[in-house]
């Protein structure tokens with residue numbers, strides 16, 4: 001293909017979210033050792049603005065990597081892709097009519113490789129790991145991140161090891177094994193899995209790609225924000241409703257919106273209000289938001305069918321809460337029963353079989369309409385972050401109960 005860029009990536013440095021100390025993107029970095037805070041990638045956006053026309057980027061071959069100037073990989077030969085990104089933005093006409101809304105959409109991330117939007121983050125992280133000469137990657141996961149990491153690792157010839165709770169959906173376990181990853185099933189939650197993965201990483205020199213303990217997964221997920229802007233002719237929607245676990249999608253999109261503004265690519269200064277959706281069996285962000293707290297307390301006894309939301313405390317809790325408040329957003333908890341009902345409603349109203357996490361956004365929307373936090377004429381985006389096909393167990397059980 002003809003080269004249509006001046007420089008592949010405009011990444012300049014990594015910055016600690018807390019103390020703003022700078023780190024090099026050409027060396028292996030994890031998080032800030034002084035503050036235990038995430039590192040965020042900073043780009044020379046002035047140069048991007050000069051060198052790249054938004055319409056050019058939008059006209060490139062489909063996929064996440066069309067936005068490579070604002071992604072961290074410097075040499076295109078290191079990009080590991082399975083076709084992630086550029087998922088459908090679907091107008092929900094029948095739900096609009098039922099709910100009394102006029103401008104409702106779903107961003108359907110279920111068509112990503114490995115059936116969830118985790119593909120975006122792991123494509124970015126594994127590519128950068130390859131660029132930095134890393135050979136072995138390890139991850140603790142509530143489910144989909146493991147499958148995605150395993151797939152991208154296989155694709156690039158890296159070794160992969162995954163720690164997941166033993167009651168993780170069986171699809172996540174088998175999709176990891178089939179692409180050759182080592183899988184350790186843990187008697188506990190993602191927090192226990194994280195402890196064990198961290199230990200193995202230290203003892204045996206594996207690189208840990210846990211949420212926000214490496215800088216680049218959030219960069220892949222950020223591209224959802226670029227796609228949102230492009231889908232609506234560079235005007236951002238009013239409300240984005242997002243099922244939140246570790247918070248990479250939320251933080252990534254908010255970062256994208258700020259970058260888009262600095263690039264001068266937006267038609268208006270209006271920023272979306274973000275909505276964090278969690279399950280009421282594990283809602284640390286909702287609790288902290290309601291209490292006005294700057295951090296989350298560790299959520300004890302976390303339990304929900306939406307396994308991607310079963311994260312008792314995120315490493316980026318402060319960052320997430322800051323972004324949520326900056327956006328004038330809110331946080332909503334929904335029950336597993338609401339999630340199941342919403343899964344069925346998504347199905348029969350729109351022909352979409354969402355992951356429980358994706359269904360949770362529709363359950364939350366019902367609540368936000370009831371409290372009039374959203375207005376009927378607002379442009380509202382739900383995020384279906386994964387495919388319902390990966391979570392059949394609770395549906396089978398539900399049918400057996402009948």
Ligand SMILES: *Cc1c(COP(=O)(O)O)cnc(C)c1O
Nearest residue numbers: 245246247248249308357385386
């Ligand atoms: C991981 C996951 C989430 C939560 O994503 P974060 O961006 O880490 O908050 C939501 N839905 C699904 C399907 C997931 O796999």
Ligand SMILES: [Zn+2]
Nearest residue numbers: 016019032035
């Ligand atoms: Zn720091």
